[in-house]
Amino acid sequence: MKYTKNKEFIGNMFDEISPTYDKLNHLLSGYQDNRWRRGAVKYLASISGRYDNILDLASGSGDLGMEFLELNPKRIFSGDLSLEMLKIDKEKLPNDINQPVKTEAEHLPFKTGYFDLCGIGFGVRNFEHLAECIMEISRVLKPGGKFVTIEMFKPLKANIANRSFRLYFEKVLPKIGNRMAKSEYAYSYLFESVDNFINIAEYSAILQKCGFKILKTKNNFLGIVNSVFAEKL
Numbered sequence: 717m718k719y720t721k722n723k724e725f726i727g728n729m730f731d732e733i734s735p736t737y738d739k740l741n742h743l744l745s746g747y748q749d750n751r752w753r754r755g756a757v758k759y760l761a762s763i764s765g766r767y768d769n770i771l772d773l774a775s776g777s778g779d780l781g782m783e784f785l786e787l788n789p790k791r792i793f794s795g796d797l798s799l800e801m802l803k804i805d806k807e808k809l810p811n812d813i814n815q816p817v818k819t820e821a822e823h824l825p826f827k828t829g830y831f832d833l834c835g836i837g838f839g840v841r842n843f844e845h846l847a848e849c850i851m852e853i854s855r856v857l858k859p860g861g862k863f864v865t866i867e868m869f870k871p872l873k874a875n876i877a878n879r880s881f882r883l884y885f886e887k888v889l890p891k892i893g894n895r896m897a898k899s900e901y902a903y904s905y906l907f908e909s910v911d912n913f914i915n916i917a918e919y920s921a922i923l924q925k926c927g928f929k930i931l932k933t934k935n936n937f938l939g940i941v942n943s944v945f946a947e948k949l
């Protein structure tokens with residue numbers, strides 16, 4: 717399979733693995749993924765009291781949206797390419813607060829300056845046009861609005877720990893993941909998507925170019941899984 721970020725390919729792939737996505741996410745992260753999401757929300761709660769309108773972009777099955785409920789929002793919009801992932805999101809989150817929307821991050825169907833917070837959990841490395849998506853997020857946020865990214869970045873420095881993890885990630889995880897998800901490539905793609913992605917310094921520079929101030933970065937796991945907190949200027 718040739719590595720691609722084509723949106724149709726990505727949407728179809730997530731549709732295909734949606735039934736096992738949550739279970740495999742928890743299993744393959746050693747049950748840490750929700751702890752990383754929760755940690756990010758805890759920090760957001762500590763820096764602002766108001767998150768009325770929240771966008772969970774590349775929401776997938778809604779696990780970040782579930783954590784956002786802690787911020788007492790009036791509305792959460794879950795935006796994703798994959799209809800099958802959004803169906804799971806809809807089942808999970810309360811219908812009076814949450815509205816799933818099939819959308820691509822490059823063109824968001826929301827008013828300028830509407831959101832207090834946008835969050836993306838493990839989504840940005842799949843974006844075909846990253847800077848364009850970040851500009852679009854900046855557009856829909858209010859000035860002073862917050863933007864949190866949780867992502868697997870290329871480590872800034874290679875060391876024994878992250879090299880060993882890379883070995884697991886390249887050789888072991890795709891075999892288990894593809895078999896359990898009954899997919900020929902989804903979990904091989906997962907490795908490729910991280911291996912072809914940028915590091916956190918490069919990502920932070922893109923955010924700054926798109927009009928954000930970096931508030932904090934947090935290394936969650938081996939310099940690979942990081943949270944980046946930013947504010948729209």
Ligand SMILES: C[S@@+](CC[C@H](N)C(=O)[O-])C[C@H]1O[C@@H](n2cnc3c(N)ncnc32)[C@H](O)[C@@H]1O
Nearest residue numbers: 730774775776796797798820821837838839842
């Ligand atoms: C790895 S899942 C992450 C789901 C969830 N945020 C989480 O924390 O588990 C990535 C999601 O990003 C979505 N996605 C990828 N590219 C996208 C794009 N350009 N616009 C909108 N959603 C996109 C996929 O459909 C998929 O559901």
